[in-house]
Amino acid sequence: MSLSRLLLSPPACRDPEALRAAVAGRPVLVTGASSGIGEAAARQLGAAGAEVLLLARRAERLEEVAADICARGGRAHVYPADLADPEAVRAVAARIGAEHPDLWAVVSNAGKSVRRPALEGAARDDLGRLLAVNFSGPAALLLGLLPGLVRRGGVIVNVSSVSARHVGAPRWGAYQGSKAGFDLWLHALGTEVRGQGVRVASVYLPLVQTPMSAPTRAYRFLPALSADEAAHAALLPLVRPVLRVAPWWLRPVEVAGLLAPGLLASGLARLEEAERRWSRR
Template identity: 40%
Template sequence: MKKNIILEKIMFKTNRFYLKKMQQECAGKTILITGASSGIGEQLAFLLGQVDCRLILVARRTEKLYAMKAEIEGMKAAVEVFSADLRVDRELGSFLDFVHKIGKLDIIISNAGKSIHRPIFQSFGRDHDFTRTMAINYFAPVRLIMSLLPLLKQSGGHIVNVSSINALMTPMPHWAAYQASKSAFDAWFRSAAPELNSNGIAASTVYLPLVRTPMIEPTAAYRTVPAMEAHQAARLIGSILYSKKRTWRPWWLWPVQAASIFVHQLPERRN
């Protein structure tokens, strides 16, 4: 554990974050956070709670959202909450109607996602391993952004894609569903970015490493490896809101990418 602490300090050294800059940039703006009830989304909601802005928080857990609303509104931000499973067309559609009725949107932080680590030979009869992952990691953010583009164009807005380093690495065994879905949205967003920019909308992607959140708990192997803390990821995203940096990735990513190519070429051990 001590080794992990040392590694984490090296790998996830604190990025410079200036609260006042974020407050100045986001003051008076309407900011949407998907996947807002836990992990990075929750930490980000409380960080932005220190800003005189309007937050729109969407996630599946109704009680948690309302508890967050009560706490954050004791700070500076005003908060709107909406309970929805964005994988479900009807619920996503209802949420989009809700946002359009608000009529103003400046920033989308596309954070909702699903991780899955499973060999394909354990996915027989489990088509939902792929359909659900693709639904939340690709189709939902595409539909959400496409619907809300008119509002963002009107405000000269900003979209932040909270992605993963997996989207930049060689495809690895046991990650077929996850890497395919994250890579799909990454490719879509990079293709869309020039068009967004030409219409006055900033586009940023944050390629995060492993982050210690409830989403990774089902994967036992993650419990003993170095990971970024959710509050660190939130502060990083907060800095992107005022810097408008187009991409962020860990300083150590390139050797990991090279190693992933080597590992991918190793023959799989047969049972």
């Protein structure tokens, strides 16, 4: 493993047999399954013998992923839905509950990222759109599926970001706020359902090379995980009863945010100004 991978990589399940032992024959829903981390996780689950339920907006792309999983001997079902549409969320949750009453796990991966100053984003309703896709939509979906998960004693995995755990960064307020809000909500829910056998975990990922991160020019020069590497981490809570999966360095960053928030915020502001000067060249 390269030095960059050693510094970036959170704990992960890279053992196909361990994953197979955990998920074979079990229905697992993956949201945001049409590309990136969600697609990679769905393919790994399909190869491990899970019955994979694929949810995302793009029906044609989901059909392609499902067809490939099935061609390789797996089982997959397609559920097109826009998590920003409350009616669509209610409908798809009811359909999944009816067709898969034995649903065992949800990998809540769907999300949207926008990097823009808050005032510029206000005109485009960045905050409203990101709250819908990153918070209220996934929360409504889980609430609709929760009775089945309670019956089965299931697992909910939140595929989150390290940015949900550190101080606010310039141009990332809507993204960080929506991701951090959903993460806190989910773990509050987890304490409510723990006695009913439902387990909740969050996976805090560093930078990952996906279509969502590609538009940010600065990220093209930074070390990043591949979608497959990120998916290995995202699926670890299905194999081991962990509450949290994160790079080793995230805890010190969280502590620094508590002890010296001003210093951390000042450093982020300086990086922002340096990037702006570089982008003007």
